[in-house]
Amino acid sequence: MELLVAACVGVMVACGVYLILRARTFPVVLGLTLFSFGVNIFLFSTGRLHTNLPAIISSTQPAYADPLPQALVLTAIVIGFAMIAFVVVLALRAHGELDTDHVDGERKKDLP
Amino acid sequence: MTLALIPLLPLLGAFIPCLFQNRHLNAASAGLIAGISLILLLLQIPFVFTGEMPVYTRDWIPAIGLSFAFRVSGFGFLFALLVLGIGLLIILYARYYIAKEDPMGRFYTYLLFFMGSMLGIVLSENLLLLMVFWELTSISSFLLIGFWRHRADARQGAFMALVITGGGGFAMLAGFLLLGHMVGSFELTDILAAKQIIQAHPLYPITLILILVGAFTKSAQFPFQFWLPHAMAAPTPVSAFLHSATMVKAGVFLLALLAPVLSGTLLWFQIVTATGLITLMFAAYMALFKNDLKGLLAYSTVSHLGLIVVLLGLGTPLAIFAAVFHIFNHAAFKAGLFMLAGIIDHETGTRDIRRLSGLRKQMPVTAALTAVGCGAMAGIPLFNGFLSKEMFLAETLVPGLPGAWSWMLPVGATLAAVFAVAYAVRMLIGVFGGPGAVDLPKSPHEPPAGMMVSPGFLMGICILVGVFPAFFAGPLVNAAAKSILGPDMPMYHMAVWHGFNLALGLSLIAMAGGGICYWQRHRLFDAHQWCIRYLDGKTLFETLISRLIHDSRWITLLIENRSFQRYAALLIGSTLILGISPFLRTTASFLGSESLTPLDPVSLVMGLILISAAIATVITHHQRILSVVMLSTVGLVVALAFTRFSAPDLALTQISVEVVTIILMMMALHLLPRYTPRESSSARKWRDFFLSVLAGGGTAAVLMAMLTRPYGTISDFFLKNSVPGGGGTNVVNVILVDFRGFDTFGEITVLVIAGLVIYALLHNFDISGPAHDELGYPWTRDRFPVILVQITRLLLPLALLFSAYIFLRGHNEPGGGFIAGLITAAVLILQYIASGIVWTRPRFHFDNHIIMAWGLLLALVTGIGSWMVGYPFLTSTFTYVTLPLVGKFEVASAMIFDLGVYLAVVGSVMLMLVKLGTINSSDARTVSTTLLRESRTIKERH
Amino acid sequence: MNHLIVAPLLIPLLTGAIIVLAVNRYHFFHRAVSLAGCLILVLITGTLLFQSVSGPIQVYALGNWAPPFGIVMVADRLSALMVFMTALLGLFCLMYAVQDTDTQGKNFHALYQFQLMGINGAFLTGDIFNLFVFFEIMLLASYGLVLHGGGGSRTRAGMHYAMLNLIGSSIFLIGVGILYSLLGTLNMADLAVRIAVVPPENAALIRAAGLILFGVFALKAALVPLYFWLPDTYGFTGAPVAALFAIMTKVGVYVILRVYTLIFGPHAGAAANLLAPWLLPAA
Structure with missing residues (x-):
């Protein structure tokens, strides 16, 4: 199971990085999102993987998943959302002001 | 505490002048702050003249040896007095100099900022604290040179000064760190007491060179002298204050301060004396050919700094005494001369000696004051410059100098003195003598009286010290030299007349030679022109520098080309290097000992969906809407994964964030292009592929390494206290x-x-x-x-x-x-x-x-x-x-x-x-x- | 319990919230509130500095949960000095800004206050994940301030700056994740204690985490070779914001100083003195 999760994280990070390195703003935004998905699972996994042990106190449950990374990831998800929303709008604004969606705001490579 | 206030007051009060829109209030508030600081300084007189040294110490960051410590030695007092005294005169002068259109408040703010930092240098007890102030003076000098932001030469000059002095600062910091390492303390008192330890240490040569580089860049010594003439793009009060009287002397200050522990070795003597001598001669020669008044004064300043450096290189007690005396004298006449050059510029609209002529009729007072300044600069008797210069000439003749120095030094010094006389005469006669100038940009007349006060005051000092040296400068210079030399204080005799001796002979030769040089200057100019042509328009040095600048720009462009892709690749690449490097040297097994949990088919299918959706996001990224759909699939599987691994809260959050994010992206796509053009070269694609595989593989590997290791956490506390302490399950x-x-x-x-x-x-x-x-x-x-x-x-x-x-x-x-x-x-x-x-x-x-x-x-x-x-x-x-x-x-x-x-x-x-x-x-x-x-x-x- | 330690965060927050609440009022009101907030901040941080110069290191446990379980704020001489400098610089820059630049775009004053809050939080916090949160506050507000006023080159420079730091933030989380998974705690002082007894087979991972974090901080501090975002960002932003940025890069330097003397300091066993070979060339 660990191997599968690690592979998933690896693929998400790799795809995210590849997209981040593209020349247009929108793929970069997609890449940042994908990267942050991967990083969130990474952070989440630091509490190790648990099946059917939600961290909700009850008398019938013998053990619990580590709640702390979950709380951290929740914070990270929300902050990530704020950041992605900002970058999306920034990309929009840049497109409007620079009249191209190239990350460097140049038109010269603007050919299909 | 009073002690600490002297530098801190101008630093903290620096913002006050820029609060006012009124020019009188700007100047008055700046003057008030500097004045209070000066009074606080004068309160220290009783201690300084009796040879006591008040010290104020407060720990700051003991971990790195930085303490908040100040002291007033006699030498520090002399410098602080120069900074505050000349500073006050400059504040007054600038009130008239700075034009109405310029932001005067900002000017005074920078000026006070500089004053505070410079006072910090001269009064610091801790070397690291001194370093902090040292860098602050570089920054404030940068701000002041670039004060006229609209002028390209000002921006360039400011940048050049910052690069040179800032770079020298780094060398200096390294030197100080080594010094602290040897002595085990950064307190000056400890360091000054550790001469044997330092000079016997194997790191002494490199330490010395590092510190010298720092001092030489700041004091514009060869081969770093070129920034100072460019810094003349600053407003003239700044040139007068920073670039002749105070900041450029910081390097000299530091050399004199550390001379008791660093000097006395052959290495010190060779490097310092040679650098000083080359600078002295080269700059005096250059000054003669400058047509810009400020350029002439700038090179003259460099030359005089070289003179002081030679004295410090000699290192005999009398030489040190002469150096201290010359620091004081030079500050007085050069600051005054700069102000006068500023007046000439202000009233005629030009500083070009070739265009100026015969101003003695329209500006008699200015002419008289300039005559005093030029006399002191040339070293004519009855002006203060003569006294210290003669001491210098006498020192070059001391017996016992090694090898060729015994004749090179006096010859070089005399030659430089000849040039000095020539350029002083050229400045005076070129501007004020001869027939009246025609078609000047403005019709010249005397400036407002307020503008004359400051140079008048300084020239008064030049004469008073020149005639009655023992009375007007004796105690101050004595206290300053004593604080450096301690028990080695020499017998000296401060007077105009020493009787006939060899030094006087050299002085006379210089005056006569200078006169001849000026008289025959046209031949000299022709020769100079010929020299320049012979070297193909550029001196070797300039070629070297321009090559250097070209290369460094090329390197900079390689990194900083405003391409986001390059930046991002660099960031990811350096993170990879940093992250991978620790594993290269370790022999421990990468994976831990914990066993893996079994894989179930549903999870496997989900994982495969996630992987394919992520890859599909990349493949389809040219069709953006499709790509967003793929991305949302990844997000959904991530939410499912959270459910699978006992994190229902995360799953809910992920789903709702996912929905909102996708809405947002779709809305944006409505306004952005729907398709991404295919434009990456295949080399670029391979580079990115390589980087991303490395990043993904690295993350996955680290995750595996973590998941197979046992761990203990503070979370048990949360599980135990959630209900009793937080009231929730x-x-x-x-x-x-x-x-x-x-x-x-x-x-x-x-x-x-x-x-x-x-x-x-x-x-x-x-x-x-x-x-x-x-x-x-x-x-x-x-x-x-x-x-x-x-x-x-x-x-x-x-x-x-x-x-x-x-x-x-x-x-x-x-x-x-x-x-x-x-x-x-x-x-x-x-x-x-x-x-x-x-x-x-x-x-x-x-x-x-x-x-x-x-x-x-x-x-x-x-x-x-x-x-x-x-x-x-x-x-x-x-x-x-x-x-x-x-x-x-x-x-x-x-x-x-x-x-x-x-x-x-x-x-x-x-x-x-x-x-x-x-x-x-x-x-x-x-x-x-x-x-x-x-x-x-x-x-x-x- | 000295509430002054947490006040340098709460005052800009309160000021910012009031300004947002009064979104429809005149500029004059926003300016007045903003200036008043900065002035109070200077006074409070000044008092804090005064206390910490003579007193011992003060720790403030938020929510009254003892460390390492809760989040703590730590005020020692260095952090108190830094927040005081921030407040002072913040006040001056604001005075400069209210002369004209603040009306060139929307929400300047609120963003300015949140920026101050983020910087102060980064200086004071004693918890590594909380540091991440304050970094994000600081950065997001700074993105807004960089872009304040608009214009093509500013937007481009701001975009580079924002995207690079977003990558940096994700990398930060990876570093924190590694530390947590091996040491099981987030409090910096507690990390330092646990790192000293880390088994040798974990040392390489810990070192990797430390170096990855260093990369992120170096990006914030604009150390070579990660300084590339700085010249453009400085060049194209308004003067007061650029001045405030000067202290933001100091946050990076400060954190490097903090984290690498405290957590990866000489006592840190296998991970000790992590930076020595890296820092010299970067300076």
Whole structure:
């Protein structure tokens, strides 16, 4: 199971990085999102993987998943959302002001 | 404490002058601050002249040996007096010099900032503290040189000065660190007492060279002298103050300060004397050919600094004494001369000696004062420059100098003195002698009296010291030299007349030679021209420098070419290098000992879906909408993974964030190009592929390494205390609103900021989306399908109820303020999408700014509430209440906090999306007008 | 319990929230509130500095949960000095800004206050994940301020700056994740204690985490070779914001100083003195 999760994280990070390195703003935004998905699972996994042990106190449950990374990831998800929303709008604004969606705001490579 | 106040007062008070718009107040406030500082300094006189040295020490960062310590030695006192005394004169002078259009407040602010930093250098007891002030003077010099921002030469000059002195500063810092390493302390008192340790240490040569580089760059010694003439683009008061009297002497100051421990070795003697001598001669020669008055004075300054450096290199007690005396004399006459050059420039509109002539008639007072200054600069008897210069000449003749020095030094010194006389005469006669000048930019006349006060005062000192040296300068210079030399204080005799001796002979030769040089200057100029032509228009040195600059620019461009792709690749690449490097040297096994948990088929399928969706996102990224769909698939599987691994809260959050994010991206895509062009070269693609595989593989490997290792955590505390301490069974939520509530607090602040930034970005931003799609069909006018409209309107109350439920149960079951807030926002946005902004806006007319501000305030007030009962911020309390229908549940103060979270989330998300939605339509303007009409009709209906 | 330690965060927050609440009022009101907030901040941080110069290191446990379980704020001489400098610089820059630049775009004052809050939080916090949160506050507000006023080159420079730092933030989380998964705690002082007894087979991972974090901080501090975002961002932003940025890069330097003397300091066993070979060339 660990191997599968690690592979998933690896693929998400790799795809995210590849997209981040593209020349247009929108793929970069997609890449940042994908990267942050991967990083969130990474952070989440630091509490190790648990099946059917939600961290909700009850008398019938013998053990619990580590709640702390979950709380951290929740914070990270929300902050990530704020950041992605900002970058999306920034990309929009840049497109409007620079009249191209190239990350460097140049038109010269603007050919299909 | 008074001691510390002397430098701190100008530093902290620096901002005061720029608060006023009135020019009198600008100058007066700056003068007042400098004046108070001067009085505080003068209060130290009783200690200084009796040879005591007051020290003020406070620990600052003991871990690195930095302490907040000041001292007033006699030498420091002399310098501080120069800084504050000349500083006050400059403040007065600048009041008249700075034009009305220029921001005078800012000028005085920079000036005070500089004064404070310079005082810090001369009064520091701790070497690291001295270093801090040292860098501050570089920065303030940068600001002052670049004061006229609109001028390209000013910006270049400022930059050059910063690069050279700042770079030298780094060398100096390294030298100081080594020095501290040898002595085990950065306190000057300790260091000055450790001569044997330092000079016997194997690191002594490198330390010495590093410190010398720092001092030489600051004091513009060869080969670093070229920044100073460029710094003359600064306003003249700055040149007078920083670049002749004070800052450029910081290097000399430091050499003299550390001379007792660093000097006395052959290495010191060779490097310092040689550098000083080359500088002295080269700069004196250059000064002769400068047509710009300030350029002439700049090279003359470099030359005089070289003279002082030679004296310090000689290192005999009398030489040190002469150096101190010359520092004082040079500051007085050179600052005055700069001011006079500024007056000439100010009144005639030019500083070119070739254009100026015969000004003695229109400006007699200026002429007289300049004559005094030039006399001192040339070393004519009865002016102060003569005295120290003669001491210098006498020192070059001391017996016992090694090798060729015994004749090179006096010859070089005399030659430089010849040039000095020549350029002084040229300046005086060129400007004031001869026939009256024609077609000057302005018609010359005497400046306002206030402008003459400062140079007049300084020239007065030149004469008084020149005639009665023992009375006017004796005690001060004596105290200063004594604090450096201690028991080695030489017998000296300060007087105009020493009888006939060899030094006087050299002085006479210099004066006669200088006169001849001036008389035959045309031949000299021709020879100089010929030299320049012979070297193909550029000296070897200039070629070297321009090559260097060219190369460094090339390297800089390699890194900093304004390409985001390059930057991002560098960032990721360096992170990879940093992250991988520790594993290269380790022999321990990479994976840990824990066994793996078994894999079940459903998870495997889900994992494969995730992997393929992620790869598909990349493959389809040229078709953006498809790519977003793929990305949302990844997001959904991530949410499922959270459910699978016992994190229901995360799953809920992920899903609701996912929905809102996708809506946002789709809205943006409406205005952005729908397709990404294929433009990456295949080399670029391979590079990126390589980097991303490395990044992904690295992350996966590290994750595996972590997951196979055992671990212990502080989380047991949270599990134990969640119910008794936090009053909730959902530990994740209790952590969020209680144990680590402060994170959440920061997190909603982030959301609020995002709302504000996005609102600001989209405000007054008008790009219209395409009126038709890419196949040329117009966008459908039938925007709101009836069924969707009806369903969403029915759904609304239900969904709001659901989010209230999610909110309330959050403390005990998965849920909470965040998730509820996101659900509410998503539902409200759905109304906008289904029914359109025209219908929705007037019906949900809340200002989202205000909602989120209240959310933030509610969270804040809840947190502060615990102060009332004597607990820290965000301490929670709870109790149980029973309500009909709902049954017994617990009310925690954390829930009010959570309500704040809820409001902030709803407000900020709505703010972002609605703002985006209002520009997101092909007919934005018609929408807004319809909107107005609609809201009016609704109002009328009520 | 000395509430002054947490006040440098709460005052800009309160000021900012009030300004947002009064979104429809005149500029004059925003300016007045903003200036008043900065002035109070200077006074409070001044008092804090005064206390910490003579007193011992003060720790403030938020929510009254003892460390390492809750989040703590730590005020020692260095952090108190830094927040005081921030407040002072903040006040001056604001005075400069209210002369004209603040009306060139929306929400300047609120963002300015949140920026101050983020900087102060980064200086004071004693918890590594909380540091991440304050970094994000600081950065997001700074993105807004960089873009304040608009214009093509500013937008481009701001975009580079924002995207690079977003990558940096994700990398930060990876570093924190590694530390947590091996040491099981987030409090910096507690990390330092646990790192000293880390088994040798975990040392390489810990070192990797430390170096990855260093990369992120170096990006913030604009150390070579990660300084590339700085010249453009400085060049194209308004003067007061650029001045405030000067202290933001100091946050990076400060954190490097903090984290690498406290957590990866000489006592840190296998991970000791992590930076020595890396820092010299970067300076």
